[in-house]
Amino acid sequence: MEVYDGEFINELEAAAKRIRRHIIKMIYEAGSGHPGGSLSAVDILTALYFHILRHDPKKPDWPDRDRFVLSKGHAAPALYAALAEVGYLPLEELSTLRKMGSRLQGHPCMRKTPGVEMSTGSLGHGLAAGNGMALAAKLDRKLYRIYVLCGDGEMDVGETWEAAMLASHYKLDNVTMYIDRNKLQLDGPTEKIMSLEPLSDKWKAFGWHVIEINGHSMKEIIHATNEAKGVKGRPTAIICHTIKGKGVSYMEGSLHFHGKAPDKAEFELAMKELGGDAQ
């Protein structure tokens, strides 16, 4: 097992904190958006963009780059913040989220935003699109890998399981899917709205290699991804146990902040908790 020193992990965690601040500020300034599911996915996105992905922000079209597909498109603020932090976008542009004329649409648009690999927003499409990229990589004998981030709510979607079968059937070991298992969807707890458990067994039954981790631990995210890279002949699902709204006390585990912007007082409190000022 690769050993990551404390300083490296500290740097990633600091980046994740900056991304959380960007998210709160972007959604506050836009007046709408999805803070809960953006915050639960931040650590996964940070690990990806700061360490896991082979990519070059100066060359978003580099043919051999790893691909990342944000299937849960409503976490767009988290994606944009990560893209800006690594240099795909100027940080100042983040304040244009959801505004007229912005490259930062409410949900990701691959034709507008550099670094966005697939237009998403309608749920349950991302894994299948990632599979298409993975088939292309195999056809072209390329070594790039495809990473897909799905929300646990997307496990309700039939197409997710169609794509699960296809990835397994075509032995797409270049596909790694993270499931942001924050256990809440818009209308309530996933197990109340549409039970998903035993989720791990389901993916195993579909022929996937399955790893379960704490989705807020950089070390666990990186180790699980390294394990996935070594799996031959089948795709890997990493079930990331997360907390919706992670990092902001009153948003954690809250349904209220699935798709609602904070008001002024809430915004200031969130920024304080995340170690930033509200400017």
Added chain:
Amino acid sequence: MKWKEESQRKQYGRALVELGKERGDVVVLDADLSSSTRTAEFAAAFPERFFNCGIAEQNMMDTAAGLASSGKTVFVSTFAVFGTGRCYDQIRQSIAYPNLNVKIVASHAGITVGGDGASHQIVEDIALLRVLPNMQVIVPADSPETFKVVKHIAKTKGPCYVRIGRADVPTITDEATQFDINKAPVLRDGKDVTLIGCGIMVSKCLEASEELTKHGIDARVVNLHTIKPIDEKTIVKAARETGGVVTAEEHSVMMGMGSAVAMALVENFHVPMKRVGIPDVFGESGGCDELMAKYGLTVDNIVEAAHDVLKRKK
């Protein structure tokens, strides 16, 4: 009938194999209907570039989008009823919106599917697809035209919907006829009325024009193979020069080719018009000819519509 008949699917299969030989970037997806859509021929020739997605059209469309975003020219085939309505969200979100290079070539469109009945007879697909931004919609008239359309769209970037049928159709064009997506060919010149057809109805428009000659009526016939982008110039010119228009399509009259023509005329040049097509109803099981007669898609229906338009011309 004076023309020989041939399956459009046969020429689709042939065109795909030719494309496969010419270009390594062409990949083909099907949803467990490859022997019917004839993508099986490509699958046999280029197994590594063919992906059967099983009976999972939504998944197939998104997989196609991913392949296209990675530089592939992707042909996707299944029956029209499953390749449009069943996966409309996937086509909209992942293909049309990002303007990806996915060519949906769907067979078994319209009521000429026959015995399978209304569940399989889609008469709304042109309507569904033509309202999507970035999407081109083509309805080839016969099998040589199908071949040329497939070769043509492989050369252009962006999404495309090509609608072909199950039944054999009369061959009215030949290998030498050029296909130009921006130009609707005038198959017969005429000055009294214009008959505009697409797909299987083009040959019926030609037959109707011959029938009308017997009544002293000189009808122009236009093959409107491309519903989008629509060749407004040819349509408006025909309306100006003949003063009346009949459209004929194996599709619902709601928002199909006839509606597209009507819109072009309303905004440019008003003339009396009549749309021959399937009324706002579902089909049923039956023989092709029986269904075409019951739902008003015969040569006589076109002739009658032309007389109606002529009456209103004055």
